[in-house]
Amino acid sequence: MAEEIVVPGYKRWLGSIGDQVGFLVDFFRNLFAGGFEWSEFVRQCYEIGYRSMLLVGITSFIMGVVLILQLRPTMISFGAASMLPKTLSVSFVREIGPVIIGIICAGKIASSIGAELGSMKVTEQLDAMDVSGANPIQYLVVPRILATSIMVPVLSVLGDAIGLFGGFLALNLRDTISFKLYFTKVIASLDFSDFLPALVKTIFFGFAIGFVGCYKGFTSNRGTESVGIAANTAVVTASLWIFVIDAIAVQITSLLFY
Amino acid sequence: MTEQETIKKKQAPKSQKEVVILIRDLKKAFGDKEVLKDISLELDKGENLVVLGRSGSGKSVLIQCIVGLLKPDGGSVKVFGEDVAGMSDKQLKDLRIRIGFLFQSGALYDSMTVRENMEFPLTRVLKLKDQGEIDKRVAAVLESVGLSDAIDKMPSDLSGGMRKRAGLARTLVVDPEIMLYDEPTTGLDPITSREISELIISIQKKNKTSSIIITHDMECARIASDRVLILTDGEFTKEGTFDELLKSKDKNVASYFNII
Known part of the structure; x- marks a missing residue:
């Protein structure tokens, strides 16, 4: 009887990297191949964007409130209570907002895409699409990755606005500041170099979330257990990618703007 | 001459009939498990060929190799005279349009x-x-x-x-010009199974399709088959019409037919 071949871990890892590069190449090849699925793209924007708004809104609001409540005593001790709107806006728009919203989207969207495509794999729907002569990458992957790349930045901007509004309400719990004065301070403290790099990195967050979700779903195994594994690994991997992209983005932003 | 060699000899190309699928010495293994061992088969135009076999005998792997969902480890699969392994993506897509594949679950897009x-x-x-x-x-x-x-x-x-x-x-x-049915009646009650089997026959007559029907449902094989091949442990062990196999004294063949 032939002995079972044991593939070393590093070879499996290299093989997986190769598969991911191949999947990425397939995505770009199909993106520019023509025959874009507009209706599926719009449906995905609705599913990914609109259906995540409530979760993103609530989380951002709470983050805005909590940050003000946590910052206030320290800022008062430094005699810098008037700096609270500026501190919140810069930290929220530059870093906290995009990363928190990215992580929330990874949890909600990457898992949902991973589970949906994993379940299509298990029930042979991907194979059915393939053997019918249709292109599953064109129909399923391209619209999803583009939708996440567009909707995560939109959600991030929305989350920033709601978080800053939450900060305004929290500030008014103990102090009194008018809506006009608060947002004048917020807007005055933000400039192009705060907003644009944050927006650009959320495009990459969205791309990573969509790509990881699709890849994990497409490469899941046949059993029903693999659907859960696909969803779970999609969340973990996408979350990790968000921190990696964030670290790279900070370096690039520092070089370009500061 | 062994039974397998006899079947291979019988499967030699027949000049008078148009062969739509021609498989020669097909091999496929997963890890150290050989699922298909030098399988040879041909499907004539307009024919309904039933491949009978127990679960895990390699039946589904066989038809997945025909549409290029799985790559064979050896041998050749020719559909409409073209070797599937040597096809470009475009050629494979064009071929797949001419082949209908019914999955065991139906594989409807559930969204x-x-x-x-x-x-x-x-x-x-x-x-x-x-x-x-x-x-x-x-x-x-x-x-x-x-x-x-x-x-x-x-x-x-x-x-x-x-x-x-x-x-x-x-x-x-x-x-499609060719239909591949993967366990079309599995999980269905006997009446619905019969309806599906009769539907397969009506499709053959109406659309003039050639079909390979993978099944272990003997009633489906009886209704839908022009010819039956028995696949045992990755090898074809018997070939004939349903009635010929029904009369067979071979123990392996009889084990299928004794249950009806």
Whole structure:
């Protein structure tokens, strides 16, 4: 009887990297191949964007409130209570907002895409699409990755606005500041170099979330257990990618703007 | 001469008939498990060939190699005279349009209604634009499988038999020349199984399709087959018409037929 071949871990890892590069190449090849699925793209924007708004809104609001409540005593001790709107806006728009919203989207969207495509794999729907002569990458992957790349930045901007509004309400719990004065301070403290790099990195967050979700779903195994594994690994991997992209983005932003 | 060698000799190309699928010495293994061992087979135009075998005997792997879903480890698979292994993506796509594949589960796209499932290959594969023609073809194919009333239902609202018939309709909507059925009656009650088997015959007659039917359902084999091949542990061990095999004294063959 032939002995079972044991593939070393590093070879499996290299093989997986190769598969991911191949999947990425397939995505770009199909993106520019023509025959874009507009209706599926719009449906995905609705599913990914609109259906995540409530979760993103609530989380951002709470983050805005909590940050003000946590910052206030320290800022008062430094005699810098008037700096609270500026501190919140810069930290929220530059870093906290995009990363928190990215992580929330990874949890909600990457898992949902991973589970949906994993379940299509298990029930042979991907194979059915393939053997019918249709292109599953064109129909399923391209619209999803583009939708996440567009909707995560939109959600991030929305989350920033709601978080800053939450900060305004929290500030008014103990102090009194008018809506006009608060947002004048917020807007005055933000400039192009705060907003644009944050927006650009959320495009990459969205791309990573969509790509990881699709890849994990497409490469899941046949059993029903693999659907859960696909969803779970999609969340973990996408979350990790968000921190990696964030670290790279900070370096690039520092070089370009500061 | 062994039984397998006799079958291989019988499978030598027949000049008088048009062969649509020709498989020679096909090998496929997963890890150290050899699933298909030098399989040879040919399917004539208009023929319904049933491949009988126990679970895990390699039946589904065989038809997945025919459509290029799995790559064989050795041997050749020719469909309409073209070697599947040597095809480009474009050629493989063109070939797949000519082959209908009914999956065991029906494999309906569960985010789409039955109508959208039928429209999908017409708009994405055949690239039809005329909505009138699309509607006409969808209505006709659903009528042929008796599912006209289910046109706007979601797959989750369909019974097992209806899902199979809807899956069948989706493959038929593009008028394939070859049909590959993977366990078409598995999981269905005897009456629905019989209806599906009779549907396979009516498709063969009406659409002039050539078919390979993978099954372990003897009633389906009896109704739908022109010829039967028995696959045991990755090798064809017997070939003949259903009635010939029914009379066989071979223990392996008899073990299938004793249950009916």
